[in-house]
Amino acid sequence: MSILLAAAASTLVFCAPGYPGAAGDAQPFVDEFAKAAVAAAGWPAGSLSAVYDPTEQGGLAKLGGADAVLAFVPYPFYVEHAAQLHLAPIAQADVVGVGTKEKWSLVSKTGRVTGGPSLAGYTIVSVAGYSPNFVLHSALSAWQVPAGVKVEPVGQILSALRRVASGDQVAALLDQTQSAALPTLPFASDLKVVVQSPEVPVAIIAVVDNRLPAARAKSFQAGLLKLGKGAGEADKLASLKLAGFVMPALPADAPKAPTSK
């Protein structure tokens, strides 16, 4: 009985700061995902609930709850909070139109930024701006970024790009979807991709603070890896724009996973 109660109290927390959407609107889709994942893992129906929070602080609060056993977060969130939350990746998402990994691109006004030192005095804005560690050390690992460069989160990347194009001391770090769409902007000729990140995961599912026993984590991982494969499986993930999951393959500079219990 206690096992059942514990299972019923398990929650998968989705958190995607910087991306559009309200928790209420997303709830049916994360519910659907949890149901499919539980079935694939062979867990009892209803043994995992899911919740979505679009804000960093809201997501952190939910992940701090004892019931939060799993996190589904963008890689920048993982970089910023893996150590604090003791996140242990068990899978990385294969996102439709993106893949399992992506490169982030730093965009500046054409001719303005030529290397790390030329960023002095600049502000880097990004949907991942809530994660300075990701922006400065993962995405821009190829450059020595001067101290004092500010990193700011931005929800309205189009407005930010207008500022970049107009010559403000602003550079924008874009995800793969955004950078691929750059040519569609009427002021695209004023913008230039000046450096790209190494390939990094798009999003991670991780066990939170060892709250999931190793055997259950393994069965859930096995279930995730099966999702999206086989007849009719793709439909289960379509609403989340997911193609499936693969084993985590994190960059060498990624935060290290905690030791399992």
Place this chain on the structure above:
Amino acid sequence: MRFRATANVTAAAAVSLVMTGCASTQRLPPSTPTPVVRTPADSGTLDQYVATIKANSDRSDHESDGKVRADLAAQSSSMADDCLALNPQAAACQYGKAVATGMEARAHPTQALGLLKSMLQNLDAAEAADPNYDKAGPSRVRALVLIRAPGWPLGPGDTDAGLASARKAVSLQPDYPPNALALAEALSKTGDAKGAHDGYQHALDLAQAAPSGPERDDWIHEAQDGLAKK
């Protein structure tokens, strides 16, 4: 008329993968579905068509049953098409089509992005025909779509353009509370917290000066919600 722009779209990264909405969806008790009554195309004037579409939109806002919302949207869209067949240039018909398309977007979230783009085209046409229609409705609704819809590259949202549209609505019909509310929301979305606060206070003053009724209550409530935001 009160209009809620809604769009479910796909976000870009895996946790952005969640199909999400851009509307401040009202949580209301379920209402009892009532049969949809359709005005025959050959007997309705343009105003009758649009009045029915607006009534459907208001009812849809308060409707929790997705099937009923979808039926209302389909009926409204069909009526808007009939209206446009009678007079494709009429602001009323273009505006009605935009409102109906917004309802379709809410009812069919996976098609929302395309529907929202179509909606913006209808609003542009309505504005070109009569910018003061429904108390600057084309500019006001356009503003709400642009500030609430997901932005580039995922959707048509553009807060800068939304702010410009809201300013235009206010310049055309400054005393209409929904225009002031749209401007306050646009200022909030573009990061002007003080301007937004002042805007919500102004909207509240306008709403409190308006005649009593459910719309006035909604305006006051929305303004108070805006003022309560930090």
